[in-house]
Amino acid sequence: MDEKDMKILNILMREGRKPYTEIAKELRTSESSVRKRVRKMEEEGIIKGYNINIEPSKIGYNVVALTGFDTNPEDFLTVANKLCEFEEVKKVWTSTGDHMIMTEIWAKDGRELSNILFNKIGKIEGIKKVCPAIILEQLK
Amino acid sequence: MDEKDMKILNILMREGRKPYTEIAKELRTSESSVRKRVRKMEEEGIIKGYNINIEPSKIGYNVVALTGFDTNPEDFLTVANKLCEFEEVKKVWTSTGDHMIMTEIWAKDGRELSNILFNKIGKIEGIKKVCPAIILEQLK
DNA sequence: TTTGAAAATTGGCCTAA
DNA sequence: TTAGGCCAATTTTCAAA
Numbered sequence: 368m369d370e371k372d373m374k375i376l377n378i379l380m381r382e383g384r385k386p387y388t389e390i391a392k393e394l395r396t397s398e399s400s401v402r403k404r405v406r407k408m409e410e411e412g413i414i415k416g417y418n419i420n421i422e423p424s425k426i427g428y429n430v431v432a433l434t435g436f437d438t439n440p441e442d443f444l445t446v447a448n449k450l451c452e453f454e455e456v457k458k459v460w461t462s463t464g465d466h467m468i469m470t471e472i473w474a475k476d477g478r479e480l481s482n483i484l485f486n487k488i489g490k491i492e493g494i495k496k497v498c499p500a501i502i503l504e505q506l507k
Numbered sequence: 508m509d510e511k512d513m514k515i516l517n518i519l520m521r522e523g524r525k526p527y528t529e530i531a532k533e534l535r536t537s538e539s540s541v542r543k544r545v546r547k548m549e550e551e552g553i554i555k556g557y558n559i560n561i562e563p564s565k566i567g568y569n570v571v572a573l574t575g576f577d578t579n580p581e582d583f584l585t586v587a588n589k590l591c592e593f594e595e596v597k598k599v600w601t602s603t604g605d606h607m608i609m610t611e612i613w614a615k616d617g618r619e620l621s622n623i624l625f626n627k628i629g630k631i632e633g634i635k636k637v638c639p640a641i642i643l644e645q646l647k
Numbered sequence: 648t649t650t651g652a653a654a655a656t657t658g659g660c661c662t663a664a
Numbered sequence: 665t666t667a668g669g670c671c672a673a674t675t676t677t678c679a680a681a
Contacts, residue, residue, distance in 0.1 A: 383557030464640025500604025
């Protein structure tokens with residue numbers, strides 16, 4: 368990890384599909400240099416993968432909620448892993464603070480969110496509290 | 508948006524740099540079909556962009572915090588926009604629930620997080636409360 | 648870093664539904 | 665009118681020197 372690697376990461380964070388040749392041009396270096404650095408960062412686990420940024424509302428997911436969960440301490444890991452299995456649960460973090468588990472959940476509408484939270488997920492053994500915060504807008 | 512578009516999105520969500528030819532092979536369709544569908548979804552704003560997934564700890568960011576902010580109602584938008592300007596603030600959402608603004612903040616260590624939260628950001632006019640929750644692990 | 652071959656992307660044009 | 669097939673030119677990727 369040097370300055371050049373960092374610059375490559377910064378470019379890829381915004382333009383994840385940019386060709387290595389163009390990145391190379393921007394950094395005034397060769398394509399093979401960029402490509403080999405990227406490969407290395409992939410192998411080292413610095414780059415975990417490549418994603419797309421989707422506008423959820425445009426594919427029918429009109430409600431996105433950051434949802435915190437509290438569990439019995441003994442069920443904590445089981446619950447966290449179960450949450451990962453739901454297709455609607457896009458992200459799962461374990462964290463300190465108000466809630467032991469934080470998630471990002473996509474739903475078609477409020478009715479579906481409610482169904483996911485309180486019927487599908489809420490029934491998982493060990494969950495003590497569900498705290499959804501609906502996202503109004505993603506600014507960054 | 509039909510079933511095929513959805514399948515393409517699902518593939519790109521996990522493998523954002525996968526060549527169209529390979530996506531086509533996987534869906535048993537042609538490269539031009541995939542390419543034209545992707546272009547269309549880009550133009551329609553369904554696909555907002557392409558990113559990489561970085562392991563923050565591997566590039567020296569050992570502390571990632573989901574941080575909620577509360578503001579005076581009249582300063583709400585100004586604060587939210589100011590937060591976007593910080594390089595360390597990777598994501599900004601406005602939301603309902605416990606906090607009006609939620610963010611994801613990357614820091615080298617606890618000391619730096621503290622500095623960001625209470626010196627740099629905390630000084631923004633209108634912020635009433637700062638609620639950081641440190642991420643222990645991202646499971647999904 | 649350079650080089651050359653293989654692969655992928657692109658744009659245009661065409662047909663069919 | 666729109667999705668997709670096809671082809672040819674260009675660009676990108678990749679591995680070996």
